[in-house]
Amino acid sequence: MNPTLSADHEDSLKELLNISMGQAACKLATLLNHPVTLTIPSIDIASPGQLMEMFGDVKANYYTRQPFFGQMSGEVITQLTKQGGHTIASDLLALDDDQVIDSQTLHDSLLEVSNILSGASLRGLCEQIELDTRTQPPVMYSPARQPIPSNKWQQAIILHVSFLIESASFETKTIICFAEDGFNVIVNRLDEWL
Numbered sequence: 001m002n003p004t005l006s007a008d009h010e011d012s013l014k015e016l017l018n019i020s021m022g023q024a025a026c027k028l029a030t031l032l033n034h035p036v037t038l039t040i041p042s043i044d045i046a047s048p049g050q051l052m053e054m055f056g057d058v059k060a061n062y063y064t065r066q067p068f069f070g071q072m073s074g075e076v077i078t079q080l081t082k083q084g085g086h087t088i089a090s091d092l093l094a095l096d097d098d099q100v101i102d103s104q105t106l107h108d109s110l111l112e113v114s115n116i117l118s119g120a121s122l123r124g125l126c127e128q129i130e131l132d133t134r135t136q137p138p139v140m141y142s143p144a145r146q147p148i149p150s151n152k153w154q155q156a157i158i159l160h161v162s163f164l165i166e167s168a169s170f171e172t173k174t175i176i177c178f179a180e181d182g183f184n185v186i187v188n189r190l191d192e193w194l
Helices: 007-032 048-054 085-092 103-128 182-193
Strands: 036-038 042-046 061-070 074-081 133-135 139-141 155-161 163-165 172-178
Touching (some): 007 036, 007 085, 007 103, 048 155, 074 103, 085 103, 103 133, 103 155
Antiparallel strands (some): 042 155, 061 133, 061 139, 074 172, 155 172
């Protein structure tokens, strides 16, 4: 498996992801009724061991996992900052400032946001390069309690995208982990696309 992307592959992937994440920002802005701004995606490649190191302070973030399958399989992990999480949930549910959010409602709201973001990054990418994949619903995940087994994923493409929402400082990181030769499937499709 080739552990790197060429400059052309990376530029193409960034362009495709920028389109997909722009659609996600638009959908999130509509749901929250607030403007959402996003940064240009940056891309890194990591092994499972490097991926665990990239999680940083796991106490400062929420995490979700969302398996996918089809012409390639793997898992999307979304990292969402705890800072701003309650504000996002309140805005998503159109709650008043004095209404309290219980942990289950917070998690349900974060799962909805995660599903929008992972759906945009993976499904949007796959639609553009004509790969058939399906996703399962996301679930909450704790890297501290459930580390990624080093033999489960061979390669991960880490997509760094920050969303800025006027009502809260809220940042996400989307991580796509590929099983078996999924990474090569992406590279081969990008070759065809180029």
